[in-house]
Amino acid sequence: MSDPLRPRASLRTAVVWEVLKDALDRRVKAVGQGPGEGDRAPGVLDVLDTGGGSGNFAVPVARLGHRVTVVDPSPNALFALERRAAEAGVADRVRGVQGDAADLFEVAERGGYDVVLCHGVLEYVDDPAEGLRNAAAALRPSGTLSVLAAGLGGAVLARALAGHFTEARQALADPAGRWGAGDPMPRRFTPEQLTGLIAAAGLEVGAVHGVRVFADLVPGVLVDTEPDALDALLQLEAAAAELPAFQSVATQLHVLAERN
Structure with a gap:
């Protein structure tokens, strides 16, 4: 997957990116504009991206001014992350560490993050419930969890x-x-299965979105050759994302949740 800010890649990432960006903005307002915590400047969030790989979301989040820690088991992905962050001019705001969701707190701080991204992780871990519990435990009070997983x-x-x-x-x-x-x-999930796991981890489930409802079914040549087709398809994806009937047939499911 490419950078979510690039137009062609947005077919797969636009819904998630817009929802995530809004969640980051809300979290900034919740934290407040007073003095930062420790060495954190006002308006800057600490974000943990579990399984963040080469920085598909981490780098755009860092471009917004936030500090991002990426945990991933692949050294090659972390090398690509370092290069991508440097090219984007955010190397000072992105840190990559090798690790996985099961042993998260060997490399990440418990209760140390305003926002945790858990994108494309639950499909692959041995125990999704444990992965979600660890993600929840990494959050500060009232922190936000963003989960993206394969839809059945x-x-x-x-x-x-x-x-x-x-x-x-x-x-x-x-x-x-x-x-x-x-x-x-x-592994794949229904919306009910995914939100049930998140709630069982002690989090309050918020918005649920269907991702790539149509994008994977529409022939690429149609999007590339028809005038304004890409924008129209993006608008259709956004319109369908919040409707339960379309969430049930989405390629991916995106859920926002908060730690009480």
Whole structure:
């Protein structure tokens, strides 16, 4: 995935980025404009990006002036993060450390972050509930958690439209939402499953959005050749994102939650 601020990549990231940016703005106002905590300047948030890889969201967040710690198990991804942050001129606001969600507090501070991003993590960890508990524990009081995870409905719909009806049915029946042994995704979630896990971690669930409801189904050539098609599709994605009927068939699910 490319930088969410680049127009072509926005088909996959626009909904998440707009929701996240608004959440960061609200958190800045909640923290207040008084003296910062410790060495933190007023209006600057401490953000933890678990599984943040090469900085797809971390670098744009740092461009807004916030300090971002990225935790990822891949040395190659962290190297790419360092390079991307330097190219964006935010190397002083982005720190990458090697680690994973299960052992988060070996490399990150418990209760030390205003916002935690948990994007593309829960599909791969051995225990999603544990991963969410750790993410919640990393938050400061009233902090915000942003979760992005694979949606079951989108996968079922995609397999069915491709003519793989048996695989679509298998995904519906499988506890992990997988369509077969060749499925590269270890786990998928329904909106109810994902919000239930977040609530069980002691967080208050806020906005839920469906991501990539149409983007993965529309032929790329149509978007690239039809005038204004990209903008129209982006507007359609944004309009459908908050509607439960479309969340149930989205490729990804995005949830905002807060620590009480």
